[in-house]
Amino acid sequence: MFERFTPDARQVVVLAQEEARALRHGHVGTEHLLLALLRLDTPTATVLRRHGLEHDAVAEAVTAHLGGGDLDAEALRTLGIDLDAVRDAAEATFGPGALDAPGRGRQRDDSGHVPFTSRARKVLELSLRETLAMRSKRITDGHLVLGLLREGQGLAAKVLHDRGVDLPALRAELRLLLDS
Template sequence: MFERFTTDARGVVIGAVEHASRAGSPVVTEEHLLLALLDREGGKAAFALTSLGVTDRRAEVVEALAAARRRGGMSKADEDALAGLGISVEEIVARVEETHGPGALAGTERGKAWPSGRPSFTKGSKKVLEKSLRMALARKQKHIGDEHLLLALAAMPGMAGEVLAEFGGTYGGVERVLFGVGG
């Protein structure tokens, strides 16, 4: 599959591995893919992220990812559902951190690095890569570009996709900017 990746898409994957390594994570997550997409300049994904205003809010995106990590990766939808039942996730997080220290629910990503020490990919990040291939094939394109990685990330459930959507990077918005369809 990687032979189909464009230079920009390979740059995103390499950037995600670098983000994971800098964070001391043994695995590359969807979050690392999102951060790597935000780092890139000049590609189709960078154009889409800039057009949607996500690039200008990078610092806020990073904060939102950290907040979601602090909640143990719980989505806003999950938090809202629990709030509807009278359960305050913020209160639970505060109590856990009071007992076990700041970031106790963030934990570390499960998985092992390769014997070389290089981070491996989580199931979720592998699904993003696989979905990007399916999206390229559905568009009858023979390459996988960074735009397909961005579309896949926006389409996938989970913390990174939710944060991306929160800042304007919805699947429909990305599709509209890139291909003039959707909405």
């Protein structure tokens, strides 16, 4: 399936991994795909921004739901503890991921790959279905957003709903963009 991805769609997958690592999440979920889409400079990302979605605000919403590096680090910083310095020292001594507890969803394979959740994998599958339904040959970042909207159950969908995004209007605008 990945051979059908355009360079922008492939970049979303790479950036989603980066987003998960930056937030110190042990998985790539629908929320990380959304954050990755918002880091692009594409017509699809422009449509998302027109619907009130900005990377930093979405990242804050994701962190509020799942936790992540900055909130815990800020709390410790008020006590004079630099969490990044502690993590860096531990990883320098014991290796990457030394502080990641087994069984807490932070496991990675030796390549640094962060596994995709079943919902995120479903988004990728649904993006292929959207591509085929539109009789397109390649999966674009726009098709990934359509797959995200069609999946409709992950944290990305909750963030979209909580931010008051008009999902039918967003879908219609994306389809128009992809048809042009």
